[in-house]
Amino acid sequence: MTRHVYRFGEGVSDGGKGDKEILGGKGANLAEMAAIGLPVPPGFTIGTPMCLLYYEEGEHFPDTLRAEVAQGIAHIELKTGKKFGDVADPLLVSVRSGARASMPGMMDTVLNLGLNDETVRGLAEASGDPRFAWDSYRRFIQMYSDVVLGLDHGAFEEALEIAKENKGVHLDTDLAAEDWQALTARYMELVEELWEKPFPQDVHEQLWGAIGAVFGSWQSERAKIYRRLNGIPHDWGTAVNVQAMVFGNMGETSATGVAFTRDPSTGERAYYGEYLINAQGEDVVAGIRTPQYLTKSAREVAGAKAVSMEESMPEVFAELSRVFDLLERHYRDMQDIEFTVERGKLWMLQTRSGKRTAKAALRIAIDMAGEGLISEQEAVLRVDPAALDQLLHPTLDPAAERQVIARGLPASPGAASGRVVFDADTAEKRSGLGEKVILVRIETSPEDIHGMHAAQGILTARGGMTSHAAVVARGMGRPCVSGAGSVSIDYKAKQMRVGGCEIGEGDMITIDGSTGEVMLGEVPTVQPELVGDFGTLMSWADRSRRLRVRTNAETPNDCRTAREFGAEGIGLCRTEHMFFDAERITSVRQMILAENEAGRRAALAKLLPEQRDDFEQIFAIMAGLPVTIRLLDPPLHEFLPHSEEEFADVASAAGTTVDLLKRRVAELHEFNPMLGHRGCRLGITYPEIYEMQARAIFEAAVKVAKSGGETPIPEVMVPLVATKAELQIIRALIDRTARSVFEEQELSVDYLVGTMIELPRAALMAGGIAEEAAFFSFGTNDLTQTTLGVSRDDASRFLTVYVEKGIYARDPFVSIDEEGVGELISIATERGRAVKPDLKLGICGEHGGDPVSVAFCERIGLDYVSASPYRVPIARLAAAQAALRRG
Template sequence: MTTQYVYRFGGGVSDGGKGDKNLLGGKGANLAEMASIGLPVPPGFTISTEMCARYYEEGESFPQSVRDEAANGIAHIEAITNKKFGDPADPLLVSVRSGARISMPGMMDTVLNLGLNDETVEGLAKTSGDARFAWDSYRRFIQMYSDVVLELDHGAFEEALEIAKEDKGYNLDTELTADDWQALVTQYKAIVVELWDGKPFPQDVHEQLWGAIGAVFGSWQCERAKVYRRLNDIPADWGTAVNVQAMVFGNMGDTSATGVAFTRDPSKGDNAYYGEFLINAQGEDVVAGIRTPQYLTKSAREAAGAKPASMEEALPTVYGELAKVFDLLETHYRDMQDIEFTVQQGKLWMLQTRSGKRTAKAALKIAVDMANEGLITQEEAVARVDPAALDQLLHPTLDPKAPRDVIAKGLPASPGAASGLVVFDADTAEKRAEMGDAVILVRTETSPEDIHGMHAAKGILTARGGMTSHAAVVARGMGRPCVSGVGSLAIDAKAKVFRVSGREVREGDIITIDGATGEVMIGAVPTVQPELAGDFGTLMGWADKVRRLKVRANAETPLDCKTARIFGAEGVGLCRTEHMFFDAARITAVRQMILAEDEKGRRVALDKLLPEQRADFTEIFEIMAGLPVTIRLLDPPLHEFLPHAEEDFAEVASATGIGVEALKRRAAELHEFNPMLGHRGCRLGVTYPEIYEMQARAIFEAACDVAAKSGKAPIPEVMVPLVATRRELELMKAVIDKAAKAVFAERGTTLEYLVGTMIELPRAALKAGEIAEVGEFFSFGTNDLTQTTLGVSRDDAGRFLTTYVDKGIYPKDPFVSLDVEGVGELIELAAERGRKTRSGIKLGICGEHGGDPASIAFCEKTGLDYVSASPYRVPIARLAAAQAALAAKK
């Protein structure tokens, strides 16, 4: 059976029926569907997406069968328009446009007015009665075709046009006459000969057609399309369709027009028509800004204080027809539509409809309004809003109207925007912040020791590190904007200066960072604060009704916990205790503990830390009273807590009474070549069990205090990190249980608690059945599990992961969206084996993937109990969990 590649539409014909977007692309499917419901669509045909892959496989050639199908498509257009393609007397002109499954605005190529040549331009002039229109159309076609198909320098044609206007003393293109355009066409053809190796501009209309079809298919692989696909997670193998359609002209006098409209306001979401149009113009004039467009409605014109008549006033009859089409399309598609239309001498034509792009604020309002109007269900409203887009609502954003001087671009590691004074170390950040200054902490990379400065800063900028680097993870948890991995940044921390793009920025200079785009700017750019309006709460309530997965927060400060509760967190899924140890008031005691020669010395220091830890946990338990709180015992290697700079050694020596040389010797002993796989996690607890004993006692004392005070007992879940064997967890559980027993005996009470582990090593996943004999819960630490499974450092991977994604080695950055095939299989295996041993074992993830919608969908499919995300990503996780539950129903 022969494969069909060409599908006709218009004139009562719709080969594609209601339109399969996978086959016909978004544009082609919607054209077919509009034609099938009787809307005025210029006739045409679609060459399917299947031809896109074949086009490349067969060396950019089209089989005769496809050429024959396309010839039938041209005949279909000719029959309806009563014009002939290439006819010198009354020519049919067509447009050739792309159309992927998902809208990729401006990313691929288009050719308009195809079919014009030295003969047909004369016929067009006669039949239209407007020679100026005909020659203007011909010069537009030569310019566009030369750019898109022949790949000639677009600037050469623009320069010729500008010179022609200067010679005539014109300011606008609309001032050129028919003779002017005809003279320019002659110049354009000469430019083609000069730039195209002496070959003339193609006069054969069929050669023009296939050249354009090939170029539009080819634009699927252009660089901007590849980048757009990567940024929007669009698979490269989807391909684009090509749509060939009869031209209709909005530039045939004062009863003609062209425009773009939305059935609702895409910025605010208001239920009002929104759009622009131009009389006597083609669509590209609206887009190119050659002329200032006019408002669609009278009310919009009056609100803006504009004088030129709206379409409602200038073309009232056609506007009335258009308004009916708007209502029909929105009801038919049950979504806000983005529409392109043309009016040719009083006749309305629909060129395109698609679900309109919208801001997060508008998406929420439109979804909630449509559900309340009965156009869609509440569940459909929940499915309509992109969870990732909620970031726009939860963080300050830059004022879109404000000017900006961009000097560098890195990774958009944590959303939001901030301006402040540049500082190069955490201590200075804290001091300046205490003086009331807004600061941006600029570091080559951050470490846990920078935590106080990161907290004090309004934003964080690093030269190294990826989307899940320390800076990125901590910044997201704090709700601080962060731009990481700005490889072009040359930082000289000693001189307190950084250089980039030939610019020099010193400490105290003001910069702005945009964590949503990765841009770094000189000077202060005004920000707009988020507004969490009623629609947000309404949609979140609907989402919570349908989701199965619980959503917790990664939080270790009272502010984190309060923020998480505001955003709907149902507990804490990861409280990292190491950040508490870097507090200036207790770092000396921590260092004394590390530097102690024996257990006795360590216990003396740990006794000083106990009340501090208890106070930390008390604050968290008070905020999370009655909810589960997963606390990870000390995880990083001890050397991270020791000083590095010469002046720091002197300061510690003075505080501890230990000589500088002895300090340096101990630091050298603790130094590790590969600390990520070194003496950290439960290995610390096995070696120095008194550390975990102190932390466990602090947890249980705090829990008892809060239960007695509030009447609502928190549910501590004590998590042992980096377990690889059953025996490690068994030893640590004994330490924790012993501490619990002692505290409960002292307080005369008992509390519910769990002891479990973070699964972050492949061996732990494989031996989950044995580990579950001891562990009462598993929390998958997907950041480290990804590192240890792939053998890739997340802090260094930014140098090559983009290339890996571009080359299809990984579909997405595995530190941003879970590697389902590799890491995911280990999680599934661990979940299965853990449940087999302990049927009621609690399972969740607490890596950064807990806030990624695609990873959350995997967690739903795997049957995990909860996900844990940074506080500001909790709403994203709630909505994504609801959407995953709805998808699972289907």
């Protein structure tokens, strides 16, 4: 019989850290902490396979699971000496999720389960603290009603605020036992009003309702979005952890907290965290109360008055410090820890590898290698390549003027400017229209995940450094300022107020997640300096990787940026981008609209010196490195005039009439230009276009060589080839032009002629095409479009649904579709090299900067990947990791 329940705690551990696939991250780590002797409240884990089975069975549980869960409850009862449902001294449990990959705040939790109208009185008697008992009961009703019954949690929050107003207090902790008892009665009324049934009193019914809800939260919209954004497979499922409750809300000797063994923002080797006295865990992470600092030094740096845990509970803090060191040595990574102190006794509730900023990830990896905890190769594997994006973009100019209007906590570093929006849907909508927005919330919740991803940055009025907003923002690489208490937010009026300043939706603000400052207007930025830890890690990565990394660039600025980021040449220079320049477009249109070859050559003669100058600048910047230049590729209609003013300009320059031009435009119209007269088809029908471009390339290369600079290595790429004959004809034209230029200039340079493989037929006929090509560059953007029969420009309307339904594991325009497109690339690689073993192979689509796609390229033996300039470091690190994982 398949096992589904695994026990842990008090000397028992049925699993460990190697069992994440079954136990999930939380369950595996609870079992591991128990195994190494840490104080873990006893409990059990229902494995991830049950999550998928639960849905397959129509959200029903098999009887065998009910028997195993009963045994799990018996284990907790044995270890605690309490009975589940006992009216005298009841056992209470928490029910928490725990996926294989950390998904902070995305799934549901139920605490204090096992309370009802009878057991609450037994808890009050047994604990000697009626206030604690009724506080726990009202928390349970509120949480269970939200998570399991699906009732509006806002109604319960409103009732709590009314109760505090009536009592004339501001904090939950100011309410007495009788206040909580009265509020509990009001909560019961709300349940009957909203659910139309009484609140469940049977503790076993409560347990199974919570287990079902936690499994169900795997399919919540926020969880689906988070998985899609972070590449977590939908078929992994979540585990459910049922654990004996320990209470941080049992008075002044009790507390709850969240801590990191190192600073998750900077990577500094210093304990980092927050705690609350007389509170439960959700009070810290939800930002309901402003937490206190864990260490005295952190409190002093912040200038906070509230006493730190190091000062208020020195003995417990000392024990916690020993646990931190033990866990970091055991897991050999920075840990994110949840703990509770119940009447002076420390309990460990969770440990996991902590989410961190890219800056912190670099420092932690480098420091741990220096400390001997990990090797250089492990350090390279520790840093998420995609996270480097946080380091590669501008930060606020320290010399710029700033109108600081508020300060909060520096929850996630980096800076961002944008238009203020007050809800996640608006953030997503306006971002989709190309606007930069800052999401401003009182506090974020998991339902805001899509808006947080769309925003440039996040600002919250409440919450600490370990609040939902802070943790998720750090994981996403979004700047975040949390707990800006001076900010008053009116959602209805769509307005925020700070002192006498009123800021409405659409107004521009800037936030600095490194300092916690909020500024009015847009503040200028400066480019990052990629030295120190970044430079060290990149040097280690470069020692480990096999794949070369080039860039997609066609402007001098992009070329310089890419070289600074370590590009080893250009893998794609799109010549058509040069033609859109305002000073050239008229000549380009003249060429396209000419009635004959003579007219085209006259227009091309005007373009030749400008195109030659373009290539000369690029060759000089990329001195001595290969530069792959794609000859004109897009359909000609993209260059044609549209407005009357544009027609008049072209007609005047061409010495013809507007009417004749319009007739010519009509003749060139295509119904499906993406699959029409473009790519090498232009070179076949209008060879003078490619002849001009080839001449510009070779004249520029010779000029740079004569100037004394390093000789460039031009690689002339013919686009959209489907047959060997096409490449044969155009290669002959290129070779003739090269000979002519070299004779005229009395100097020759080495060059290569190859093709872009972007059609399925080209991939299948790669053996024949290789006879005419020195290299293949896989144009994965168009190869994906032509293989899947999907337009990249229109795919966003439905591909998200396809990914959610598991039709594609990932968006095929983000990561290569390995089963389809990847198979064609593999076929072309094999057949091309069978004909020409030294055939140079690379990819130059947007996939070149995607770590998953880079790993695929490593596996099939390509020579290089080419990425946009800012993704070059990402590709370098991803290539190193792919090589290390292959061994």
